[in-house]
Amino acid sequence: MDTIGYLYENSFVASTPLLNLLFYNYDTGGPVKFGFTYYLSSGITYILVVTTSSTDVTGAFSILASGPSEFTLTLIVITIPTGTTIATTAAGPCAAKPGSIVIADIKAIQLEPRSLSPPIVYHRGPVVSTPVVYVIWYGNWTGNNGTTLIENFLRGLGSTPWWSIDRAYNNTSPIRFGRSTSNSYSQGKTLTQADIFAIVQQAITSSALPRDTNGIYFVLTSVDCTATYFCTQACGWHSTDFQSGLIYSWIGNPEQLCPRSCSYQQVSPNGNVGADAMVSVIAHEAAEAVSDPYLNAWFDSNCDEVADKCAWTFGTTTALSNGAVYNMVVNNVKYLVQQNWRLATQDCGMS
Numbered sequence: 242m243d244t245i246g247y248l249y250e251n252s253f254v255a256s257t258p259l260l261n262l263l264f265y266n267y268d269t270g271g272p273v274k275f276g277f278t279y280y281l282s283s284g285i286t287y288i289l290v291v292t293t294s295s296t297d298v299t300g301a302f303s304i305l306a307s308g309p310s311e312f313t314l315t316l317i318v319i320t321i322p323t324g325t326t327i328a329t330t331a332a333g334p335c336a337a338k339p340g341s342i343v344i345a346d347i348k349a350i351q352l353e354p355r356s357l358s359p360p361i362v363y364h365r366g367p368v369v370s371t372p373v374v375y376v377i378w379y380g381n382w383t384g385n386n387g388t389t390l391i392e393n394f395l396r397g398l399g400s401t402p403w404w405s406i407d408r409a410y411n412n413t414s415p416i417r418f419g420r421s422t423s424n425s426y427s428q429g430k431t432l433t434q435a436d437i438f439a440i441v442q443q444a445i446t447s448s449a450l451p452r453d454t455n456g457i458y459f460v461l462t463s464v465d466c467t468a469t470y471f472c473t474q475a476c477g478w479h480s481t482d483f484q485s486g487l488i489y490s491w492i493g494n495p496e497q498l499c500p501r502s503c504s505y506q507q508v509s510p511n512g513n514v515g516a517d518a519m520v521s522v523i524a525h526e527a528a529e530a531v532s533d534p535y536l537n538a539w540f541d542s543n544c545d546e547v548a549d550k551c552a553w554t555f556g557t558t559t560a561l562s563n564g565a566v567y568n569m570v571v572n573n574v575k576y577l578v579q580q581n582w583r584l585a586t587q588d589c590g591m592s
Contacts, residue, residue, distance in 0.1 A: 242293060242300045245486070246275035249288040250365065262537060263287075263365055281312065288317075357550055359541035360587045366537030368411045369488065372457055374398075374527065375450045376421035377440055380430070380463030387494070387516025390574065391461065392421060394520050397571035402592030403524070406581040410532040410539050410547065419456065422449035432468040437491045438482055445487075457530045458489040459523065464497045464515055472499030477522040479530040488534050490526045492519050505553065510567040510575040517565075521578045525552065528581055551580040551589035 247253075249261045281287060291302065306314065374395050382388050398404050399415030408415065422444050428436040441458045444450040450458065457479070462468065468491055477492035495503035496515030504518035511517055525548040532539045533546045540546045555577060558566035567575035568591060580589035 242298060242302060244275055244302055245292055247290040247292070249290065251286055251288075253288045253290055262535065263367065281308070289314075357588070359543055359545075361539055361541050361547060361550070361582055361584060363411075363539055364537050366533070366535050368413055368538050369455055369457070369531045369534055370411070371414045371455045372416040372527075372531045373419040373453055373455055374416060375419045375444075375453070375456050375458045377444050377450070377458065377460045378421060378423040378463075379440060379460050380424075380426060380466045382423070382463050385463070385513070385516070386511075387513050387519070388421075390511050390513060390516045391520060391523065392418065393572050393574050394576060395523070398524065398527070401569065401571060403569060403578060403581055404528075405592065406583050406590065407528045407531055407547065409584040413531055416457075416527060416531065419453070420450065426466075430466045432462065432466060432491075434469060434480065434491075437468065438480075438487075438489060441487060441489045452487075454486045456488065457527060458487065459526075460489065460491045461519065461523075462491070462493045464494045466493065467498060468493055471495075472502050476503035476518075477526050479526045479534075481534050483535070488530050490523075490530055492522045492526065494519060505555065505577060506565055508563050508565045510561060510565045510577060512563070517577065520576050524548070524578050524581075547582040548579065550582045554580050554589055556580050556589070556591050 248263045250263050252261055254261075275291075289304070291304070293299065304314065306312075376392065376395070378388055395418045399417050404416060407413065424440055424443065427443060428439055432440075437460050440460050444458070445452050450456075471493045472495065476495065477490065479488065479490040481488045493503070494515040495518055496513075500507060500514055500518070503522065504514055505521070507514060509517035528548045529546040536544075541550070555566075555568050558568045558577065560566050561575070565577070567577050569576045569578045578591075580591055582588070583590045
């Protein structure tokens with residue numbers, strides 16, 4: 242029987258399943274078995290919710306728990322009445338921040354920097370401990386060297402000083418590149434959030450990409466595609482489908498539709514304005530998808546996540562002969578990438 246485990250602190254509310262969520266796991270314990278390590282504190286009640294991957298799968302199961310001290314497990318059976326709607330979107334004040342995209346589970350990269358004053362703090366939600374990036378090249382990328390530029394960046398991002406900043410948030414592992422696939426307009430050229438997730442599901446169902454609860458699935462759309470709020474309120478966003486546990490993100494190519502809104506410069510280090518602009522947004526969303534996948538882990542009192550606070554700031558840059566500037570070299574390729582928020586010093590930086 243395929244089981245999933247969710248650990249909550251103090252209380253579990255079925256109608257808002259992200260509220261008080263500390264951690265969840267799908268199959269670390271082996272095929273169709275959840276398993277995780279979490280350090281419990283005395284005086285706190287923890288709730289372990291066990292469910293299955295499908296509503297029509299039920300049966301007996303056992304739980305094996307161990308630790309340095311004694312604790313008590315009490316069985317609580319929760320029956321959800323037929324017809325009850327269970328919310329699967331983020332709960333709390335940061336679910337739909339005014340001025341951001343008002344679609345549940347989305348945090349948008351804004352078109353201007355955020356406030357630096359409130360500190361980033363931990364709200365006890367889960368992070369992605371061993372992140373893997375999967376890419377879906379959506380639309381028509383034929384003849385566009387952006388695929389090479391972006392995949393080169395993702396293959397080397399985890400070993401950069403920039404990514405070391407993100408590792409400070411719950412000591413996550415370096416991000417690594419899994420693999421990529423393509424999709425030729427299966428959902429058309431004008432996309433909603435539901436369309437984006439359908440693209441991810443299609444890639445997994447067809448076995449083009451694996452199902453990975455540590456994965457971050459990037460849907461990168463070509464220049465002839467648009468999506469909800471693209472160019473007006475967002476250049477990209479990240480989200481999580483709570484039911485499946487899949488984390489996904491969308492970033493659009495702004496070269497034709499809004500090069501001045503979603504690109505810092507109109508010439509670029511690699512002669513590809515659209516792809517070079519996307520690299521910085523990809524780094525932004527990757528950092529936040531890892532450190533705050535459910536919008537209940539690392540953010541400040543304004544609901545800004547780690548990369549939000551440094552959006553469109555680049556620190557010290559170096560000029561190239563074509564007039565473009567760069568601030569990062571990954572696998573011998575030059576990129577311009579926004580700064581990230583350093584936890585220890587509570588400021589923006591590149592390392």
